[in-house]
Amino acid sequence: MYGALWRVLPGPWWVRLLIVLALVAALTTALVVWVFPWIDQFVTPQDVTVEEP
Amino acid sequence: MSIEQGRRARAGTPAPRRRVSVVGILGELFITAGVLVLMFLGWQVWLGNLIDGSAQKDDSVALSQTWNKGEAAKPASNERPDPGPPVVGTAPENAVQFANLIVPRFGADYTRPIAEGIGVDDVLRYGVGHYPGTAMPGAVGNAAFAAHRTGHGSPFFDIEKLQIGDSVYVETEAGWYRYVVRSLEYVQPTGVGVLDPVPQMPGVAPTDRIITLTSCNPVFTASERMAVYGIYDTWYPRAGGPPAEIAALVKASS
Numbered sequence: 001m002y003g004a005l006w007r008v009l010p011g012p013w014w015v016r017l018l019i020v021l022a023l024v025a026a027l028t029t030a031l032v033v034w035v036f037p038w039i040d041q042f043v044t045p046q047d048v049t050v051e052e053p
Numbered sequence: 054m055s056i057e058q059g060r061r062a063r064a065g066t067p068a069p070r071r072r073v074s075v076v077g078i079l080g081e082l083f084i085t086a087g088v089l090v091l092m093f094l095g096w097q098v099w100l101g102n103l104i105d106g107s108a109q110k111d112d113s114v115a116l117s118q119t120w121n122k123g124e125a126a127k128p129a130s131n132e133r134p135d136p137g138p139p140v141v142g143t144a145p146e147n148a149v150q151f152a153n154l155i156v157p158r159f160g161a162d163y164t165r166p167i168a169e170g171i172g173v174d175d176v177l178r179y180g181v182g183h184y185p186g187t188a189m190p191g192a193v194g195n196a197a198f199a200a201h202r203t204g205h206g207s208p209f210f211d212i213e214k215l216q217i218g219d220s221v222y223v224e225t226e227a228g229w230y231r232y233v234v235r236s237l238e239y240v241q242p243t244g245v246g247v248l249d250p251v252p253q254m255p256g257v258a259p260t261d262r263i264i265t266l267t268s269c270n271p272v273f274t275a276s277e278r279m280a281v282y283g284i285y286d287t288w289y290p291r292a293g294g295p296p297a298e299i300a301a302l303v304k305a306s307s
Contacts, residue, residue, distance in 0.1 A: 001077075001078050001081045001082070002081055004073075028092070031089075031092060031093075031096075032096055032100065032101075032104075036092075036093055036096045036097070036101065037101070039093065040097065040101070040204055043097075044097060044203050044204040045203055045269050045273070045274055045275030046173050046177075046201075046275070047242060047269060047275040048177065048199045048200060048201055048202060048209070048267060048268045048269045048275070048278070049171045049182070049184070049199040049267060049278075050240065050242060050243065050244050050245050050247055050248060050267055050278050050280075051242065051243065051245065052243065052245055053243040
């Protein structure tokens with residue numbers, strides 16, 4: 001899978017490396033900004049208040 | 054390049070396609086999933102709180118700046134005159150930030166905004182919430198606040214580190230109210246007695262000025278609630294300057 005990605009990327013190895021690093025950076029940003037906050041509401045305890053039963 | 058590949062290159066024939074193994078792809082997917090989970094955990098306990106916490110601090114500092122007319126630069130002296138009974142504000146609309154919580158035990162630069170209400174999405178995401186209907190800071194009765202201990206900046210992440218005698222300051226437009234941590238208890242999520250004007254004494258008329266901080270317990274779960282109680286000590290009218298203990302923070306914010 002990742003091997004195939006590496007082979008379809010153009011250019012010499014250092015160009016490919018730069019492209020891969022850019023992809024990882026973009027993916028991480030998307031995760032931190034949108035995906036993780038969305039998942040968070042399902043897995044992190046949201047209740048910090050005392051309430052009437 | 055092997056001899057075989059070299060021959061092929063010279064002959065102009067393409068290299069054979071590498072075999073794609075199902076197990077190999079499955080393995081890579083699992084590794085990816087594992088890395089994503091680890092990244093989420095890193096975000097949840099560290100990076101996310103860093104981002105949200107710093108945004109909350111910025112809000113808190115901005116709030117302080119709207120009130121500060123320059124008096125905050127000079128801390129109040131220990132021999133200051135008796136400030137008299139504290140000025141008590143009125144509760145604003147839901148989700149409006151009206152105060153800051155400053156707790157030196159949580160860090161020398163710790164200040165978080167307090168908004169009216171305890172809504173998860175409109176208040177607690179952005180800082181500390183003030184239980185509607187409980188006393189306002191400085192008033193006789195129980196001023197109760199809630200904040201996250203996991204995620205969303207975790208304003209109360211260090212709540213279990215509070216010790217008897219620690220200062221808890223509430224800053225409003227009028228000045229700084231100093232409360233002193235006195236005790237704590239663990240209750241069920243339905244333990245609304247912690248919000249009573251005299252905590253756990255329903256129907257009793259208050260004579261003291263009390264602060265209550267609630268959060269979830271144990272940390273990273275929500276099966277119980279933790280309540281930390283403080284008792285009012287004094288207040289510092291804004292014109293007289295901030296308490297010496299937090300003067301550096303207030304100065305940095307102004």
